[in-house]
Amino acid sequence: DTAVSQTPKYLVTQMGNDKSIKCEQNLGHDTMYWYKQDSKKFLKIMFSYNNKELIINETVPNRFSPKSPDKAHLNLHINSLELGDSAVYFCASSQDSPSYYGYTFGSGTRLTVV
Amino acid sequence: QKEVEQNSGPLSVPEGAIASLNCTYSDRGSQSFFWYRQYSGKSPELIMFIYSNGDKEDGRFTAQLNKASQYVSLLIRDSQPSDSATYLCAAWPYNTDKLIFGTGTRLQVFP
Numbered sequence: 627d628t629a630v631s632q633t634p635k636y637l638v639t640q641m642g643n644d645k646s647i648k649c650e651q652n653l654g655h656d657t658m659y660w661y662k663q664d665s666k667k668f669l670k671i672m673f674s675y676n677n678k679e680l681i682i683n684e685t686v687p688n689r690f691s692p693k694s695p696d697k698a699h700l701n702l703h704i705n706s707l708e709l710g711d712s713a714v715y716f717c718a719s720s721q722d723s724p725s726y727y728g729y730t731f732g733s734g735t736r737l738t739v740v
Numbered sequence: 741q742k743e744v745e746q747n748s749g750p751l752s753v754p755e756g757a758i759a760s761l762n763c764t765y766s767d768r769g770s771q772s773f774f775w776y777r778q779y780s781g782k783s784p785e786l787i788m789f790i791y792s793n794g795d796k797e798d799g800r801f802t803a804q805l806n807k808a809s810q811y812v813s814l815l816i817r818d819s820q821p822s823d824s825a826t827y828l829c830a831a832w833p834y835n836t837d838k839l840i841f842g843t844g845t846r847l848q849v850f851p
């Protein structure tokens with residue numbers, strides 16, 4: 627059983643399009659995250675939800691909009707895609723705070739904007 | 741700006757040797773620290789966490805924490821080619837809801 631699953635795994639799209647990435651976790655965790663990993667492997671947090679409530683909203687263009695319909699799901703919608711949005715996007719979850727147990731990551735979505 | 745720094749590598753070690761990976765952090769309020777392993781094209785996988793000063797051992801892995809020096813390290817004994825991956829260090833600053841990651845160190849273990 628996959629603990630944190632993301633779809634799609636690969637996404638190739640043209641500039642200006644709108645796309646969504648979906649994430650689901652079956653760990654019973656309260657908190658879910660979106661991270662962006664650039665070509666240099668740097669993981670930067672974008673958003674975090676705790677039990678459907680937005681708790682972290684980093685400096686991210688407002689073309690990115692997260693939605694959490696329930697605590698097991700966190701989706702990311704991106705409008706008007708740009709070349710610079712190309713990256714790997716990881717969903718992660720943790721039991722409340724990541725203080726002593728860290729995150730469990732999903733398998734990632736490799737987004738390529740052409 | 742809370743930061744976690746790592747040497748990007750690559751760190752090349754022969755099979756059977758000890759690989760030593762290092763990480764420093766800027767926020768003295770950081771309470772716990774994590775090492776993730778990431779194979780190429782895969783997601784990060786948690787291999788160790790530590791929150792007390794000193795050493796913590798798990799199999800071939802030992803995490804070391806020195807809060808006074810703001811320094812965390814990961815030792816991998818008897819390194820195997822299958823250990824070749826990028827190792828990400830992460831810190832949890834107290835009273836926050838997120839982990840701060842370093843850029844990772846690429847480890848290459850050659851036969």
